[in-house]
Amino acid sequence: MSAAPHAIEELTRTQEPAGWRSTVGQFVRQRPLGAIGGAIIVLTALLAATAGWIAPYDPLANDYAAMLSAPGPGHWLGTDAFGRDVLTRIIYGSRTALTVGLGASFIGTTFGSLIGVGSAYFGGRVDLVTQRVMDVFFAFPVIILALAVVAILGTGAGNVILAIATPMVPRCARVVRSSALAVREMPYVDAARAAGFGHRRIILRHMLPNVMAPILIMATAFLGEAILLEASLSFLGLGVQEPTAAWGLMLRGAAVEFAESAPWMAIFPGLAISLAVFGFNLFGDSLRDALDPRLRTQ
């Protein structure tokens, strides 16, 4: 494969100090969709960071006088069956979504890339065994594996992160491994080995940085997926638990029961999920185009 040397060339080229302003400007001009995605991500992050100040109400405060009230001046997006403000809970929900998304994606790609690079580096029997184990994990649907892990660890945000990260590890490992196989044949890896460096140093300092492009691509792709998966688990009642504000959780229970009379409960949190994931995917796609020269826009 001749793609890998180019990938490395491209990477080093983009890493040249060009001033972040012009880099951002160039990205916006060349990849308008990616820029829109980036803007959505920034917006979500801002919402999460400033939720305490900008949210009009307390996310947990029940207002029994205003249960199931329609969107209006008091409650822009209406209230739920407990009289909690939907807008406020959506704003606070971005915290859950980002925490779970970032956490799961970070853990998943970290373990995945270490396994992938290690497997490629050691090769031989280690590689064979790792690949067979990965095959086993691949035969499990993502949601089933996540459900099983939740059942073992219990519900709650922390456990949900681990549950979502689990199915990501083998997928990341496989992608990273194939890139790392090409990197392993590079002269500088030989040189490092000849210089007598230990396995750990070669893997972490010489190989890992050179497969950063696929890792970054996987990480952004996982972010959106993790948010979706968290929403699915919470919707099933097996994810984040009440009274925490989480988008998937808001679509559950009363939102289904009162869908006809209070459709805002069923519509807006779902919109928030879609929009956030949409943003991450748009951005991730453009990032992939920028980092993967094979699919590059000419």
Next chain:
Amino acid sequence: MARYILKRLLAMIPTMLGVAVLIFLLLRVIPGDVVEARYLTQGSQFQSQELMDIERAKIGLDKPLWKQFTTWMGGLARFDFGVSMWTDAPITQEIKLRFALSLQLAPMASTIATLLAIPLGILAAFKQDTWVDYAVRVFSIAGLATPSFWLGSLMILAMLIVFKWVPPMVFTPLWVNPWENLAQLIWPALAVGYRYCAVGTRMMRSTMLEVLREDYIRTARAKGLWMKLILTRHALKNAILPVLTVISTEFAFLLGGLVVTEQVFNLNGLGMLFVEGISHRDYTMIQALVMLVATAFLVVNFVVDIAYGWIDPRIRYR
């Protein structure tokens, strides 16, 4: 070729065994078991330990793990999945009832997805960086971003509000009343199909982009062939393989049931059975379901691999 097929079939065995061991152990690590789950639903958590132990002995949960595993494996080898720990009904029967649903829903969703994905992907690649491409990309990325279960509830909601009509909530087999059946199943098929189509479209677009840059495409254009012919004859054949893989992988997992979307449409499918099985700690049921999905996945992968050689004669099997 025959050798290759045999080799591939044999290679499935260790993977299946791995899946079996993994799910077997995972289930036993989950706190609680079916006996406790049953007493909890009956509201009497103060059952005596002896009584619970008797119940456990009845379904063989008192045996050592290796014994439980070998008993299960022995059954599997004879295609005997045993009985559900929760309902005592034979698992084959429980699954058969619901598999009809998946067996219909999965092809429906796949057909919708494939029919949309391939033309859309080709179009986007061919018109790269025009508004057509942007529109297709936004459509497909939105498909990946929209939770199928939410899309499903929006569909029901929209039909309820606009037409004052909801799809039938009771499953009617296709051969009993095809119209009723389609009126119910077309919606979940669409809800799942959108995401599915998005995956396919993106793959089609990116492989097509790669192929369109090949020299032989330039040659074909230079000699003045119609673009339509180039796209369908020259490019599609070379770009379709990865698309086939993603479409069939999704298909295999759809066969295993729609864990979340089934809840929205009140479909009593394999996904529902799975979620119930987990909460009931119905080991035998979950084990059977997971083996079913894994088998579907491996068999579909195998078929795709064989199909590769048929579509692309350059691929040689060793």
